[in-house]
Amino acid sequence: MTHKLLPVAAAILVALTSYNVAAESGTDVLTDGWEVHGYGSMNLRMADGETVHEEMGKPDYHSAGTSGQSTNQVELTIKKHTEHQNGVWSDFVVRSEYGNGNSFAYSSSGSQKNNTRAQFEVKESFVEIGGLSYLGEDTSIWGGQRFLNRSAGLISGEFWNQTSGVGAGIQTKLGGNTAGFAFVVADTSSDINGDVNELGKRSTLSSYNFYYHGVEALGGSLNFDLKYMEQANQEDKLSGGLTSAENGIGGAITYNRDYYGLDGWTQTGIAYGKGIASNRGVNFGDWSGDFSEDSTGLFITSYGVLNISENLQLGTEFVYFANDEFYGQKNIERIMFAARPSYKINDNLRLELTGSVSSEKLDDGAAWGRKDDNTYYMLEVASVFTVNADYFGRPQIKPYVTYYNTDKESAGGIKLAAGESSEIVVGVHTEIWF
Template identity: 65%
Template sequence: MKMNKYTLLAAAVSTALFSGATLAETDVALDVITGDEAAPKVEKVNGTDVISDGWEVHGYASMNFRMVDGETVDTEFGKPDYKTAGTHGKSTNQVEFVIKKHTEHANGVWSDFVVRSEYGNGNSYAYSSPGSQKANTTAQFEIKETYVEIGGLSYLGEDTSIWGGQRYLNRSASVLSGEFWKQSSGVGAGIQTKLGGNTAGFAIVAADTDSDINSGASDRQTLTSHDLYYYGVDVGFGSLDFDFKYITQANVQDDDGFGASITLNSSYYGLDGWSQTAIAYGKGAAQNRGVNFGSWSGGDDNAESIFFTSGGVVNISENWQMGSEVTYFAGLDELFSAKDLKRYIVAARPSYKVNDNLRLEATGSYAHEEVEVGGVWGKSADAAESDIVNLELAAAFTVNADYFGRPQIKPYVSYILADDEASAKDIGIKDGKSETIIGVHTEIWF
């Protein structure tokens, strides 16, 4: 059959209809009559269309090569208990990677998928490189966070997001001791929004106890924290963060508790720099610094604690900076099975910038601990009261000699002195009242 231009047009339109092209998201202008090229495509954008999609990779690594009399040792010399503030953490090869997939859609909805993996946190052995490094399960490769957060949903508002999964929620640590005093570490879900221009949120986070996980208990004593927080309240000289947690525990009679904290984020006490000052109270299952929730929570329903920490970094001059910390932690009656427990530490770390790639540091700390009666936690009965001094000198070889410049390779010598041998033994000193640790600490975050 002889084809003319009208027959060709009919065939083209028929083909488009049968293929569904005329109802597709993209309209195409056809000009088969004149034989000219088709007009440019005009994209129709749906609200669910992805307009931005990408991956971010962040991380942290801490490699500590340290020796005591030619031997690696499995102790942090009391650092987690606010007794020292040196660089002598026991993790020989700790690595963290945080991978985030961020997606944005045409209708304003966005989502984050976050995975945090970790290896070696708390491992003190110096491993070689055989096919399998170890037969035990201490500090193996683990997934510490995996959650999804979605924001910008039209029925919740552009300032509101929801999340679900396993995460560290709202962590905060003291400056030199490095201990996280605030966090909710576990599996849960939450919502976060803006109220009065400030960040407000509510979350429920659950964590099984370490004993349940390792023993496979049939009646799990699962802990659950109900978090309420309100952050960023302007007070003129800084901002305040408020946290409140109500904690329950399954299959434990009358075992619940609550904790609260107030945090001030400000300059370095009126000087050039920054500081964070916080006070927290905890009772019952929240006895461990009130807002420090995880598998370690729980305990005597009547136990109470008060916690205070203040520290930061001041810029003294072009070349001098200093970090400092004052922390106090005490039971109001009985805490961790100890009567009248009191701990405090005062620490400072002045830092001198020699040039852009070399920084010299000195760290000094004084710590005190006391309990009513010695012998708790397997301690010597003579260690009811202790005073510990930690002095350290270090040189940081780095790509940026700022106080927080990383990566860096930092040789150090750390000297620890306790006031008696019983107290020294309690923090891992084998012989006598003192110990000298020589090491090289390598650190990077990105």
């Protein structure tokens, strides 16, 4: 009877032995899982009975408030994280987006549109691998398409520091702080939309990114960014006898701390760029061309949230943006200050008041359809229905009324109709992130 059990016992022993060998393999998967994050911004904006396309000068720091043009913007980020027996880990990140920049209100009648504006798109797709024994446990490498090291204003929502494109990079720890290098390229919108094939000469933009983040100093922390940029096949002459820039260099210092010594937080940045880095110095993407060798840009910003009391919080943003030889203007100077007090009525309801004032000085205002000296005002009142009435409590549904005002001769700066000096926009902004 015993000899009949021997093959079974032998098979069990082989199976157990095989399992133990696999479990001790360095490439054995210990954990493997998925994370899903996202963002949604659904904005009903109307003026005089019609939906609104214009952003009322918001991208140029002429106004703040709930001015984004996207009627239905949805963003989903999926990350697959894997850890192995030998300490190696990997992330596969895909960020998809729909509706960014579309201002039409669609119904559900099958195919919604014939054009290709703001369709479902993949904005990020990259793999990051860390813990490789020959690089060290604090070092990771990545490759693919991504947004790298982004910073945006609190109220304007404008990204001033980012590297957006396709590339590869390495990140590690030096002196306990994060250090990295990345090489990223982006083709220009004119090339992409012009359908330049593989035989054409593309004006591809390249960015060499060096960064060192998290340096503790001055009661907070400092981030240092340096970017050298190049553009291929850029030999065109610009108006005014200027020569198109083939390269540029930009840098930024970012200072993170409490709210200027009070309870809260702030982020303050100063950036400078020359040549194709003239757009805020460290703001790289397909928009980084179209500047001359003499173009420069100085950008200073500071924004944050002050916790005044248990029920009252105050968000503020300051921007100074000065350029030489910028889109046909010899000199541009823009200054904006925006404030948003938020009052918590109870755990699920708060009131918001947002105001901004902006000044713009141009060398030749007539070339842009406005005066040389322009001032823009904005005031917005909103009630916020939310699951958490903190300043950043989401999801929320926010009915609002926004008033814009300027001189009639400056109306073009905030996209008002000719001869108009003011506009009232009403809407309901629904927002969630997770």
